[in-house]
Amino acid sequence: MKKYLSSVLLILFFVLSAIGHYAHWSPTVEFIISAVAVIFVAGFLGKATESVAHYAGQRLGGFLNATFGNAAELIIAVMLLREAKFDMVKASITGSIIGNLLLVLGLSLFAGGLKHKIQKYNVTLAGMNGSLMIVAIIALFVPAIFLNTHVLHEEDRNTLSLVVAGVLIVAYLLWLVFSMITHKNYLADVTDRTEQQLPHEHEPAWSKKMSILLLVVATVMVAFVSEWLVHSLDTFTTKFGLSEIFVGAFVVAIVGNAAEHSAAIMLALKNKIGAAVEIAVGSSLQIALFVAPVLIFVSHLIGKPMDIVFTVIELAAIGVSVFIAKSITQDGKTNWYEGLLLIAVYCILGFSFYLV
Template sequence: MPPSETTPLLNGNGSHSNTTFIGRVKTLIAAEGEPSWIASYRFFLFGSYLNLFLLFVPLSVISHQFNWDAALRFSFSFIAIIPLAKLLGEATEQMSAKLGQTLAGLLNASFGNAVEIIVGIAALLQGELRIVQTSMLGSILSNLLLVLGCSFLAAGFKFKESNFQVTAAQASSSLMTLACITLVIPAAYQSTLLANLASDDQSGLLVISRGTALLLLGVYVAYLVFQLKTHAYLFEAEEQEAEQPHMSVVAAGVALLGTTVVTSFCADFLVASIEETAERYSIPKPFIGLILLPIVANAAEHVTSVWMAMKGQMELTIGICVGSSIQIATFVIPLLVIVGWIAGPGHELTLFFANFETISLFVSVFLVNTLIQDGKSNYMEGLMLVTLYLVIALAFWVS
């Protein structure tokens, strides 16, 4: 066999190998100074033991195709989304390392909550409006209470007290308060005006929801400009050593798109099995939407946030937890309202959440605002946040 055909793909650095077909392909697919595609995908697929759970992706497909027990279909799809969420976060991070701060911010805005968007659209198109609402609310509560609380706890066991930029934290929490208020207004409208009129007409509520959704999207764009451009200095963390990217930009982009497609199928299978699973095993649907789905969707963020807190990077922790909640409240939920608007009758999503859900969000935002206003954190504050999350989870379990 000719030597050119036996030249190892990763080791062929000689002048002769560069003239071979393999050498030309390597030149095309790997930009100078970037990892090759093979090295990129080796890292992407084998860089974490969590990727072993990707075995549940084909199991999710098989169980759905052969209509296995609802609990198996739900469990397989549930577990499959965990490593997919991690891979989405990894691909986004690898692209961000090369494209700079502004484009990185836009990427994180688009793909940081990709799992929530995919699960939300899948549920919306299947007419599961309550699952959409509870899963979105659950993502906000999970980030604000569980993830931030665990981060404060983890940092508190290592440091007596942690400090962070109070102005940036307050700006973020104030925007979160605004988003919370925009959910209170539709609830107040539904509870008072329509109750007094004894009417089932939803036209007014739809107008309020759609108008508010458009305004919130505008506010979110303004927040991105505020965070990335005009007041970027408020959100800058301490300088860290730049890490070498493990994936090329093109390879990471392809991985991002591919993982998004696979996640969309698993999310569709997951949503399709919720109804039967909830009925057969007496699990409240609000509990599935509010507690279980967000834990899966935010799995990567949970680990990253706690890890950053233990390294003393509290600005990054606040940015992950509160920033992700802001994305859900001012970008993802309004986006789903507009998608429901386009999808037409049977898919029309409003910003009217049940009174109990609205109150749960309000008290959560109030507690977070109270705890971060001094720019310091400790383990006791983390314990308070986690406790409130467990109380809300218990209430939804018996609802």
């Protein structure tokens, strides 16, 4: 009965969100309904991801969730690009990175640690993730330093942005080859190595093909609901006096990451911390090394070029997030208090952005 009730509520709020958008309901009502719809759709996506992870392993399952979750983020960003809202796009990228590293990872470690005390995952993968996060920081800091300390022509700014974006995309694609193909076993999760000898606690709800199909369906639903919610943001945020940088870094980012939130926490509670970390950290890396660079190229293709220069506030937030996340995850072991520390840093940054 509970399963059917969840499905009914999912369909109900998805339909209401669509009606609210196309019938031009009050932006506040539309925002609330869409936000509730995102919660249900994210839960659906989390369940589909868990089922896929059962067949594909925790790392690939986590990667798929991060990728499908970021698809909604990419769609939202492209919509903002078309309206030349570059500041909000960069703020949403910043918010997505710090949201995944601090909020998603923090809640996952906190929830999983309360239930399982100490959780372990591949320490080599943790070190590699830390190195990639530092590369992402370097890639964002260097253009900002050079472009803010030297007077460069607009053409040079765009050229540097495109070169950096291209290098990051190549580095990320080669990382996928390294982690998923050439060194797959080397980076395999601790629990994945023993799963063949241990019985699964629960069998997946769907078959392999059905799981993949429902993962795609859930992602499409997330994309639509996210679009409808973003449509109501301008009026909603103006009504409550919220700044554009706060909206982009926290409101839009939290909505875009709703799928990762639920999926990562659910997996951590089931002691699949490897997949939870892959979702949180992997999603941040994907945003910094792939989604952000892709947006640079997309902006040029649509005739509204955006550079890769972030503000000092945004760079500081990303730098702090990477520093604490790398410090906590590098030993391959987690507990609830480490999750609490990440959440505390997120709250500090959130309130600081709110006051801007």
